[in-house]
Amino acid sequence: MPKAELLDPQGQAVQSAMGRLGFSGVVSVRQGKRFEIEVEGQITEERRIELEHLAETLLANPVIENHTLTIE
Amino acid sequence: MPKAELLDPQGQAVQSAMGRLGFSGVVSVRQGKRFEIEVEGQITEERRIELEHLAETLLANPVIENHTLTIE
Numbered sequence: 001m002p003k004a005e006l007l008d009p010q011g012q013a014v015q016s017a018m019g020r021l022g023f024s025g026v027v028s029v030r031q032g033k034r035f036e037i038e039v040e041g042q043i044t045e046e047r048r049i050e051l052e053h054l055a056e057t058l059l060a061n062p063v064i065e066n067h068t069l070t071i072e
Numbered sequence: 073m074p075k076a077e078l079l080d081p082q083g084q085a086v087q088s089a090m091g092r093l094g095f096s097g098v099v100s101v102r103q104g105k106r107f108e109i110e111v112e113g114q115i116t117e118e119r120r121i122e123l124e125h126l127a128e129t130l131l132a133n134p135v136i137e138n139h140t141l142t143i144e
Binding site: 011033 | 102
């Protein structure tokens, strides 16, 4: 997701559109990306660290985005 | 998220890149969008239905995307 201190023009456009469509009371909308990654075998602690590293370097831009890794 | 039966070229590019970066055993990667919407007051059942409708019409393209609405 874009960091809170940065403008998010896509989110702002969605927020305006929600208002125009009659849905009021929206405080903020942020638009980001979501990746669903299916991996063979068990996610060991080592694999989790590798995935976290990939999320930081390949999937997210840490200058402007925060990321969260969730394992299911 | 893009529907399972559709090609997802962005996800495939990420999957290839993960392999090149030495992370093997990836079965699939799908890339989609995530919206974080902050709303004033409590989410009543009526508001939840309105949000679900907006998700279907404004935020997702139901021809090619599935969506999930999570309330926190």
